[in-house]
Amino acid sequence: MKRSLPFIAILMAMARLLMAEEAAAEKMRSLTVRVVDQSGAPIPGANVQRSLWTDAKVPPSADAPTDAEGTVTFQIPAKVHVLRLWASHKGRVPMFANFDVQQMGGDPVPKDYTFTLAEGTPIGGFVHDDIGAPIPGARVEVSIDSREHVMDGQGIAVVNRWLAYGKDSCVTDEHGFWALNNVPAGPDWRIGLRLQHPDHVGDVDWRGTGGAPFSLQQFRDQTAISIMQTGVRLTGTITGPDGRPVPKALVIWGDKPYYNSNVQETFTDESGRYRVPPLMPGPTLLTVVAKGHAPVLKEIQLKATPQVEDVQLQPGKTITFRFVDPAGKPVPRTRVYILGWRGKETLFNWKHSNVPYSQIPDVADDQGVYTWTWAPDDAVEYLFEARKSNWRQTPTYGPGEYKITVDDADGL
CATH class of the missing domain: 2.60.40.1120 (Carboxypeptidase-like, regulatory domain)
Structure with missing residues (x-):
């Protein structure tokens, strides 16, 4: 089975980082990041994050707030392969810059760098279930894309693709409404949503609409209504060759779980039971991995009613x-x-x-x-x-x- 070059490249890059030799005392240098508004005034309390690809034994990522002068200083190893910087502040457009030694043909780390964060504009919408009722407590992740968003490796600041992500996701209120106020002005932006809720089918991509994608104007008018399906519950028990429950077995559904940040895994409890979040009816994969037992891969067909899939593991x-x-x-x-x-x-x-x-x-x-x-x-x-x-x-x-x-x- 062939792999695309990006997949191999990413995996090998990760491997090189994991295999780096224990470094002796690494010579460090300072990188000062400044965050300002469009008038050039400093923005205190902005969050700045840095990420490194380096052979030095230092934490790969770190973040800190800017001080009263709008600055934060990081210690950077002498040798860096890739440096990535992000800057964000509530109500302002988040920005991203990438520095790549291969693309820049030399040391990618500047001594200082300045981000300019523009005022954001609001967008919003609603999340309903498949019978039209609002869903409170749904997590809404928001991404943005355009021709201007490129990872060029030259340190040119672009709009950060992730406007609301992870712990910073939007959450719908009792009316199923969500809102965000850090979107750049202008008409040439494409908005993507990813929806999650424990009682409804979540997104594995960035469609988040329950149908055709919405226009930017619908988000600006806050009239977009996303639909989440109720879905099918999949449960079961994992046992060993002797029929006894296998606790802490890793249960994976679907394929390529590492390609996105959605959860596609769960563990069995002490009784060997597992419970998968709601899924759409249709074909899916169920993989079970438990130390000391041969892995199992099943192709299953989910129907419209709750489904039980028990798995008995065998010696490996x-x-x-x-x-x-x-x-x-x-x-x-x-x-x-x-x-x-x-x-x-x-x-x-x-x-x-x-x-x-x-x-x-x-x-x-x-x-x-x-x-x-x-x-x-x-x-x-x-x-x-x-x-x-x-x-x-x-x-x-x-x-x-x-x-x-x-x-x-x-x-x-």
Whole structure:
């Protein structure tokens, strides 16, 4: 199964960060970010966030409010591959800037940087259920896109795509109404919504309309009515080969759960029971991962009524990789990532902010040996990446023992 280049590039970039050597005392430098309004006056209390791709052992992200002069200063490692900055303030248009060493052809970190935050304009709308009743307490995430929103890597400030996201999402009131006041002025913007509510079907993309997309004017007039379907409840019990409940089993629905920030996973309770949020009727995937048991992948058809899907797990198989160099010496700490299984991407072992850790091993030991004792009995597609090397492979293997020669000339 082939992977698109962006997927591989992102995964390999994450791997390089994870595999970075313990750095000695890293020389740091200061980066001062200033936030001003359109007249150039400082904006105190604006939130500034910075994110780093670096080999230095420093926190990858940090945020802080601006002081009375509208400034905040971060300590930045001497060597940075990518620097990203965000600035926001209530009622103002949030901005974003990206600095990429590959695109800029040199050190991407400026000594100082200034964001100008314009006054925002209001938008709003309503969220109803499928019989027309308002839904209070729905979480509404809002994104914006236009031809001007590009991640050019040159540090040019653009409107931040995420106007209301995560903990900063809008929440509907008792009338199902939500509102936001940080949207840039002008007609050339496209608004996307993502809706979530525990009793209704949430969005896995940014449609958030229950039908055709709304115009910007409908949002400005605050007349847009989004529809959330009641959906189908999926529950069940996960048991082991002996029929006993398996607590803390990871249950995943749908495919590619790491591609968006929506929750597509839950864990079984102490009785082995799981409960999935409402889903739309139709085909879906159900994947179960529990340490010590072979993973299970089921294609199920959800009907219009509550559905029970019990799963009995079986013992797993063992797969072992021995990584050696061309001279036969062990290559320690080689990374082993799962890319796909049975044509799907529901099985994963890499640590990602959008998914819980599956507990499937992801690295060889100091002797270059990787062992997974509860693998499925059929083939899995992997990505191998050697520490301190440009060598990578994307092979497919079933259970068994394999010797893998790590050769820099055999990279992707």
